[in-house]
Amino acid sequence: MRIYLESLGCARNQVDSESMLALLRGAGARVTDDPAGAEVIVVNTCSFIEAAVDESIDAILALARLKTEGACRRLIVTGCLPERYREQLVAELPEVDLFLGTGAYDRIVAAVLEEATIGACLLPDPDTIDTTAPMHRQPLTPWAAYLKIAEGCGRRCTYCIIPRLRGRQKSRPRTTLLAEARALIAAGARELTLVAQETTAYGTDRTPPDHLAGLLTALAGVDPTVWIRVMYGHPESLQPAVLDAMAAHDNLCPYLDLPVQHASARILRRMGRRYDSDDLLRLLERIRRTVPDAALRTTVLVGFPGETDDDAEQLLAFIRQAGFDHLGAFVYSDADDLPAHRLDGHVPPDIAQERLEEVMAAQQTVSAQRLARHLGRQATVLLEEPPGEDGLWVGRTRHQAPEVDGVTFVRCPADADHRPRPARGACIPVRILETLDYDLIAEAL
Template structure:
C-alpha cells in the first residue's frame, strides 16, 4: 500500500497524543505519513470540541479540507477527535464532503477507516469511549527531545461549564507499568523531558488502586536513566497533597512547576462552577505550595464572565491575581457549551463585558510578568535547547519554568556549537516581551 495520509491535529496535548497513536497505526498498516497536505491522498482532521473558538477552528479546517477534496487535491477527508465525538451526525450532515466521522473509541481502527474512505466507503462509528486505547506505539509530532506522557483520560470532576466528561467519558488511569514502559521507550529514543498529562493528573491511580498514586509514579519515573526533566500539567487544586509537594521538592528530575487551572477565586462563582474553595483558601494553598517547593513556578487558567459574575465577584478575582502573582496565566471568556449545566443558568454576562474583564486580567498579568522577568537578570539557569532562530541569529530554548507552546522562551548566544536537545547553562541579560535574552554561561557544564 502506497497511499499517503496527513493529519491536522488541533487542541490540547491529550488530543495530540491520540493523533500520534493513530499515525502509528497508519504507518504499521503501510501508509506513508506526509506533512504537506498537497501530497496526501487522505487527510485526518483530529478535532478539538471543548469551547467555541476551538470548535470554529475545527470546522474551518474541515471545510478547507473539503474544498481541497472538491478540487481534486486530496481524495478523502476523515474527522476524528472531540468535535467528532461530541457532534457525531451533525458533522456529516453539515459537511457532506467528509468521508468518515469516528469517535475516540474507534481510533484503533483508523487504518481501516482511511482505507475504506479511499475506496469510497463512508464510515460513521462511535463505540464506547472507554475503548480508547491509551497504550501503544506513537509517531511523535513533538521534537524527539521532549514528549507528552498521558497517564489517564476522561474526567469525573463534573465542572458545570465543562463538556469533557460528555466527550471523553469517565476518568480512567493507565496501569503504572504501562506508563513506565512507555516513558523508558521515549527516553531511549531521545526524550530529555517528559510532560505528564491527563484531564486531572493529580487524580491518577484513584480508580485503579483506590488511592492517589501520582507521587509514587513520579518517584518511579525519576529512576529512568537519561531522563532530565519531569513536568506536571493539569493539576486539580483539591488533590495537591503534601506527599506530592514533597516529591517535587526532593526529586531533582521533577521540575518545580505546577499547572493549577483554578478558573476563579470567588466562592459563589466557584460553587456555581461545581468547584470548591474561595479566595482565602486558594491563597493559603498557593502560600503552602511556595513554602514546600522553593522557587516553584505556578501557572493557572481563569474563566471570566461566568453566569452570575457581577462586579463584586470579578473584583475578588482581580484582587486575587494581584495578591498571588502567578508566573504564567491564561484567561478565557466563558463559553456556554450545549448540554452543560452552566449553559442553562440565568444571569449570563454580556459578551462585551466578558471581553473587557479578560483584558483587565491580562493587563495586570503582563505587569506581573514584567516584574518577574526583570528579577531574573543576572541569574544563570539550565536551558533545554530547541533550535536556531535565523531571524534573530541566535539559539532559543526553554528553562524549567517554561512549558512548551504555552510559556515563554529564552533566546541566547553560545560559546561553541550546540544541538537541539542539549541542556546548557544560560545567564540572563535581559528580556523581550514574554521571553528572556541571555548568553551561555562561561564555565557551566553542558549535557548532551
C-alpha cells in the same frame, strides 16, 4: 498510501494524533507534511469551546477542497467534534467520508484502508478505551514529548463538556507509562510533560489505587537527566506527597499548572468547584514553602453566568496577590449542552471581553515582577528553535512549559571559540541577562 494529519486542540489531542500516526506507519502508510499530495487526510478535532469548534470546521472545509484540487480521495474527521455533535455532522458535512469519535482512535487504520463504511459516524463508548495498552508513537517534537497518564475526567464542572466527550477518568497503569517513558527517552526526549484532564487525580480510580507522587518518583528514576513536568492539575486533588517528590528530585521540574478558574466563592460554587480564594492562597503558600523555586501556572475563566463587577474585581485582586508566574485567561464559551447554559445572569460578550483584557493587563505586571527574580541567575535551557535573523536561539528553562508559557532567547558563543554548535533538543547552561514581561534573554556559558 500518503497520509496527512492535521492535529487541533490541546496537548492531549496531540498525543492521540501521534498515536494514530504510529498506527498508520505500522500499517505501511507514508506520512506527509504536504496536504495537497496526500491521498488520505485526517483532521483530529477539538470542540471544547466555540472558537475550537469554528477552527475545526474551518480546517475541515479548507482541506476538503483538496478532494477536487489535490490528490485527496478520502477525508476522515476524528476526535471531540464528532463525539460532541455526533450524527448531526454526517448531514452537515457531506465532504467528510468518515467520522471517528474519541473512543475510536484504534480504528484509524481500518478507516484509512477503506474497511469502514463511508458516511458513517463511529462512536464507541469512550469508557471502552483500553488504557492498559502501550501508546506507540513518534512525537512531533522528539526532544519534548507529552506523556498522557489518564483519559477522561471524574468531575462535573458546569462549564465543561469533557466528561461527555472523553468519559470518566481512566488512569493508565504505572508499568505502561514507565515503558512508554523509556521508549520516548530512547528516541531522544529530554523532557516529558505529563498531561491528563486532571493529572493530580492520577491513580485514584485504579484498583489498588495509585497516586501521582509515586508515578513521579518512578519516572524521575528512569533517567535523572530528563526533565519531568506536570500540567493540568487541580487544586483539590494536589497531595503534599507530590510537592515532597518535586523537592527531592532535581529532574522533576519545580513547576505546577493548577487551573483555579476564578476567585469569587460564589462563582466557584456555580462552576462546581469547592474552594475559595483563601483556600487557594494557603495552597500556594504551602507549595512555595515546600518547593521554594516553584513556577506556578493557572488559567481563569471570565464572563461566567452570574459574574458581577464585584466578582471580577475579586478575581483581579486575587491575581495580584497570588503572584502566578504564568496565567492564561479565557472568556466563558456558552453552548446549550453545558449545565452552565441553564444558569441565570449571562454576561454580555463586550463586558466579558473587557474583563479578559483587565485580567491580562494585571497578569502582565505580575509576570514581569516574577521573571525579574531570575535576573543574573544561571539556568539550564532546552534549545528548540535555531537562530533567526537576530542570531538568538529559542528555548525554555525548567520554569517554562512548552507552547503555553514564555520562552528564553539565548545568545550562543561565536564559532571562534571552537565549541560545537548547539543542536535542537540540547540542554545548555546559560546566564539570564535580561527579563521582559513574559520572556527571558540569556547568554550561553
